[in-house]
Amino acid sequence: xxxxxxxxxxxxxxxxxxxxxxxxxxxxxxxxxxxxxxxxxxxxxxxxxxxxxxxxxxxxxxxxxxxxxxxxxxxxxxxxxxxxxxxxxxxxxxxxxxxxxxxxxxxxxxxxxxxxxxxxxxxxxxxxxxxxxxxxxxxxxxxxxxxxxxxxxxxxxxxxxxxxxxxxxxxxxxxxxxxxxxxxxxxxxxxxxxxxxxxxxxxxxxxxx
Numbered sequence: 367x368x369x370x371x372x373x374x375x376x377x378x379x380x381x382x383x384x385x386x387x388x389x390x391x392x393x394x395x396x397x398x399x400x401x402x403x404x405x406x407x408x409x410x411x412x413x414x415x416x417x418x419x420x421x422x423x424x425x426x427x428x429x430x431x432x433x434x435x436x437x438x439x440x441x442x443x444x445x446x447x448x449x450x451x452x453x454x455x456x457x458x459x460x461x462x463x464x465x466x467x468x469x470x471x472x473x474x475x476x477x478x479x480x481x482x483x484x485x486x487x488x489x490x491x492x493x494x495x496x497x498x499x500x501x502x503x504x505x506x507x508x509x510x511x512x513x514x515x516x517x518x519x520x521x522x523x524x525x526x527x528x529x530x531x532x533x534x535x536x537x538x539x540x541x542x543x544x545x546x547x548x549x550x551x552x553x554x555x556x557x558x559x560x561x562x563x564x565x566x567x568x569x570x571x572x573x574x575x
Contacts, residue, residue, distance in 0.1 A: 367392040456480025470513045471522035510534045521571040544571040
């Protein structure tokens with residue numbers, strides 16, 4: 367658990383929620399181990415087993431109690447953010463891009479699946495070219511380095527990703543070589559917590575002629 371925590375804290379520049387299951391799993395397992403060790407002084411099985419069972423049931427009860435709220439929230443995210451933004455982006459790119467054209471972005475899943483186009487994704491989950499570049503250029507292991515090198519036909523960036531690149535010391539290339547094609551975002555009347563989702567706003571940039 368400590369190894370995961372140090373890795374996340376010191377070596378991962380941007381943390382997304384789906385990065386945490388390994389740390390969460392290690393934490394739960396160690397807590398269970400610690401609880402077992404802390405109650406080892408209870409020798410009588412007729413006492414210890416029900417006591418541990420009660421703690422386990424209490425833990426699961428907390429999780430079950432919030433599931434209805436979680437279901438509603440996930441449904442809203444699916445309809446408003448995933449289908450309403452990311453899926454829509456992928457379908458738009460599929461209809462608009464030529465088969466030989468390329469795209470640079472971070473959100474590979476929905477966009478890559480529905481666009482059916484070549485994606486130079488950072489950090490390279492779906493592109494061997496990107497992973498080879500990152501291995502051979504350790505000083506450029508960031509969006510600016512990857513997208514500056516590959517110069518895909520289109521770039522799909524969150525507003526803060528765009529600002530991060532253009533404010534980099536060598537990031538002036540993005541405004542020189544690209545222009546805004548269109549923006550994608552959740553519906554204006556969506557609740558604020560959906561407006562604040564990390565996939566709620568994207569800018570599609572097109573390479574200038």
